[in-house]
Amino acid sequence: MTSIRTNAELEFSFLQMYSIFIQPEGEAGEPSFRRLVLRSVAHIIRLYSSSLITECEVFLSMLVKVIFLDLPLWHRILVLExxxxxxxxxxxxxxxxxxxxxxPKNTNVVEGMVKALARVVSSVQVLDASEESLAAVAGMFSSKAKGVEWSLDNDASNAAVLVASEAHSITLAVEGLLGVVFTVATLTDEAVEVGELESPRCDNDPPAKCTGKTAALCISMVDSLWLTILDALSLILSRSQGEAIVLEILKGYQAFTQEVSTAVPKLMKESSGQYSDFNILSSLNSQ
Structure with missing residues (x-):
């Protein structure tokens, strides 16, 4: 009885916060209030997504769609965070x-999140001030690598604030995609450690053994997300202007290449012509 009542209360609270989030006007429109609501819902999703399947699915799907609606940049940044x-x-x-x-009966939520982040990254191709935005993105990654918080000058112009906001969006999207890469790398390592996957030793080795839940998870994630992530990382790498972001993306590329060669060697061979170390490093050397 206690667990049923608790789930009902959680569902009611979740729906209340959802209704607040989608309100376009009033106090709920303030950035600080929206941030509080979003973080509260995100915390509930982290803890209870297995219990509130439908509610979490609806909210996560809504978050993905919100990114591309005609909303203030601060609202978009909150969602990307x-x-x-x-x-x-x-x-x-x-x-x-x-x-x-x-x-099979639920929405591909993570795939949708990754595609949304990739679309944000691809916006560098159409932004009016893309070079300025990319320079700001490079500055954000450089500051992070040095352990320094990036910030705008207090007397920055409106145009500079707009560029910084766009750059912040792109930075969050790149960090999200790299987060997926390193998460799958961690899961793949776990699968190898417990014997569910075997690392290939050479191209002539027979297909690696794939057994167990973690191995199945890794294979499914790589198969679903691999090409979308590499498209986005290849684009941002070819346009990047700073050492810190280039190194971070190359680390991500290296990690994902290792994952694919371990979890889905067939996919690695099929896509090696399009996403090879040579092509990635060539885009870096051409700068």
């Missing part, structure tokens, strides 16, 4: 993928 948080947390991403993407 939440999606990035889900992507960089291995346990959360694992649970979401298992509950939704691997369940």
């Amino acid at each position: 939440i999606l990035r948080g889900f992507c960089v947390e291995a346990r959360t991403l694992r649970v979401l993928f298992q509950n939704f993407d691997m369940h």
Whole structure:
């Protein structure tokens, strides 16, 4: 009885916060209030997504759609912060993928999140001030690598604030995609350690052994997310202007290449012509 009452209360609270979030006007329109609501809902999703399947599915799907609606940039950034948080947390991403993407009756939530983040990254091709935005993105990654918080000058112009906001969006999207990469890398390592996967020693080795839940999860995640992530990372790498972001993306590329060669060697061979180390490094050397 206690668990039923608790679930009902959680569902009621979840729906209340959802209704507040989608309100376009009033106090709920303030950035600080929206941030509080979003973080509260994200916390509920992290803890209870296995119990509140329908509610979490609706809210996560709504978050993905909100990114591309005609809303203020601060609103978009709040949503990207939440999606990035889900992507960089291995346990959360694992649970979401298992509950939704691997369940035939549910929406492919994680795949949708990754595609949304990739679309944000691809916006550098159409932004009016894309070079300025990319320079700001490079500055954000450089500051992060040095352990320094990036910030705008107090007397920055409106145009500079707009560029910084766009750059913040792109940075969050790139960090989210890299978070997925390193999460899958962690899960693949776990599968290898417990004997569910075997690392290939050479191209002529027979197909690696794939048994167990973690191995199945890794294979499914790679198969679902691999090409979308590499498209986005290849694009941002070819346009990047700073050492810190280039190194971070190359680390992600290296990690994902290792995952694919371990979990889905057939996919690695099929896509090696399009996404090879040579092509990636060539885009770097051409700068």
